[in-house]
Amino acid sequence: MIRLDGAVIRLEDHCPVEEAEQLLELLQGSDSRTLDLSGCLSAHTAVLQLLLVCRDRITARPPAPALAIVLQTNDAVRAD
């Protein structure tokens, strides 16, 4: 589930393909919105792609190890 909480886009539980469009709109809506994945258990590839595009906006990483790994890189990491 994806919801906007102030300037924070929160991804929670499972984020299916249908939510990719919503996420895109939220991300396009404002450059200052950040991504909080602390409640995200899984993400469809379509959602994952968007997270990759905007990975420097991620402020809280997901609890699922596999998701956390593919999202993190050397150059684009922010403090928790």
Add this chain to the structure above:
Amino acid sequence: MNPLLAQFLVEARDQIAATTDGLLGLERAPEDAELLKGVFRSVHTLKGSSGLFDFPALTAVLHAGEDLLVALRERSLLLDPAMLDQILVSLDLVAGWLDQIEDTGALPAGAEDRSAPVIAALRGWLAAPEAASTGRSAARPAEAGGAGLPGWLAGLPEPVLLGAIDRAATTGAPVLAVSYRPEAQCFFKGDDPFALMLQLPDRLHLAVVEPDPWPPLAEYDPFSCVVGFQALTSAPKGEVQHLLRYVAEQSVVLELGVEQLAGLAGTPSARTAAATLLERARPAVSTTAAESLPPPAELPAPVARLVREQVEMLRAVRGGAWAAGCIGAAAKVAANALRYAGRADLAERVFRTGDAALAAGETAGLIDALEAVLAPPPRPAPPPPRTAPAATSTEAGHERASTVLRVDQARIDALMNLIGELVVAKNGLPFLARRAENVYGSREMAREIKEQHAVIDRIALELRTSIMQVRMLPVSAVFQRFPRLVRDLSRKLGKAVELVIEGEDTQADKTVIESLFEPILHLVRNSLDHGIECDRPAAGKPETATVTLAATQDNDQVVIRVADDGRGIDPAAMRRKAVEKGLLDEDQAARLSDADAVNLIFAAGFSTAAEVTDVSGRGVGMDAVRMAIEKAGGRVEVASTVGAGTAVSLHLPLSMAVTRVMTLSVSGRQFGIPMDEIAETVRIPRADVVAIKDKEAFLLRDRIIPLLHLDRILELPPKADAEEIAVLVAHVDKQPVGLAIEAFGEGMEVIVKPLEGPLADVTGYLGTALLGDGRVLLVLNLKEITV
């Protein structure tokens, strides 16, 4: 029929209709990616659900169609009209089969034979450009790296590579390198490549291959898959191939022996580490357990997998602020999992190591500890419960229940009949009230019954309105068939025609909507065939003609307008033709106004087209339109300007289920007349009736109106002459007619049932209706009795 199949048939027809719409839209706007996606989705869904049943020929045709659409989506093919013809033909074939399946539950014999040429034709489009795009397909094997190893393996992070070497060395089995490049539109096929990769058993490494550069967010297409995946796993090859069986063409699986892996080590330090691992592994193959911590009992598979995932995550950590979080999380998850497995001793140790690693900001210690927990290293791995994630995702999908019901029409009809009976039963209450008063002399009782009647009346009315709403359909239900039809016709006739549809949201009763198709079809055919000129530029008109199909609501009527900008109808030609055909004599024809002359087109046996084409009929067309519409309780009008076009309007009642009738009595018998035909009721003195030859007429507001005696027409015993005559003025074919009757009754709403069986041929009646007191009311058809 089994309910699943019934559901499939309903949905399949919807999908075919949606596909046809989409395809026709695409022909006008070939660049519309949304339309193409929609079409693809419909065909894909249809093919998918057809697979549930044993209709191989049907599924095969759809599959071929889907493949063609894929090529269109990828833009390796361009849509052209002939290709569209082909796809439409295959849809027609499928639609025909659906009807067969509905009737017999199976495909007709010889379906395979019929599908073969259709499939071949569809595939034919695919085969042609394939040859042209060999450059593209040639790129693939190169990526797979025929001789050497794929390039990406050399770029593996060092810890990952060493881990893989370790694993290969200790198990003695090769490690598999999986690269998976999903096709761009895979989301529409229901694929989730990332989830698929996560299901890869005994995964040692997973990385995402990202496009370089990413498209800007503003132009980003969320439904196109642009990423690829690379993974290492120590699972058996068969298992991996089974997992990837549906995407086999998009993935490459390579077996890497331990030496090959070691050869990938790029830096000197990595080479040394790899060599050490190899050395260590050789004796270890037999004595693996010896070097690990106190020989642990085997961990349950899910726990082992969790711990292994933590190791994998830690290996991938490349320092930075995330490292601390990862170490903490990994230690906690692993410890919890071990505690769950009843290994509190191991959990405690992992937890402490985790703390230490956190303090040092180093992952290595924790990795070692977790590896130790995992030893003995996985044997032909207990595969993770692969069905679990699938199950949860479908459950999540079910949460969103549809709020739309598909109901069999028979059930609505049954409900409608019951409401009809309720209305009839309700109409019995006023009779009861009268009896209470007249027979039993209780005014109070009569009043109470009337009060109750008013309440029930209101509820029945609301009930009826509600069920009417249920039966309401938008006219788009009929209109949507026309774009295809017009397209086919215009191609056949070689005339460029654009169909404009307006007001398709206008609603009317289902029976009304269904009665519309044939008449509109006749009108549209006529417009295309006769209305639209063959050489339009010569007439100073744009090459492309316009045919408009418009629906509007006018009070309790729905008006359908079929208009073209063709040559129009020439009233002079109509008069001449009518005389030639012997429908009118010259005098009559000359007296006709232009508008009336144009309306001659609806007269029986009238066709002005010099030649009969196979598109429109043989002069029964317009006549048939008028009959069909009048049968449905409507009327037809035509307006035409020579050289500028013709517009035919069909006026139909919004709902046919309930008719308002007025009752009247003739010679002591009751009859009904539809209220909408009645203009007014008057009483005229007998003296005002004048005889014109053997006909009678009377004067009403300076207008002579013919007077007919209903008792004579119906051959009933004549009534006694009275001073005044009750006359009902009705409009028959727009002409006022006076009907002399005995007495006016009351207006009421009834359900008129057509005469059936042996009575079906009796003329003069629209049908019968049941009255509140159980009597049968005959409803007159004024058009038939006044001729």
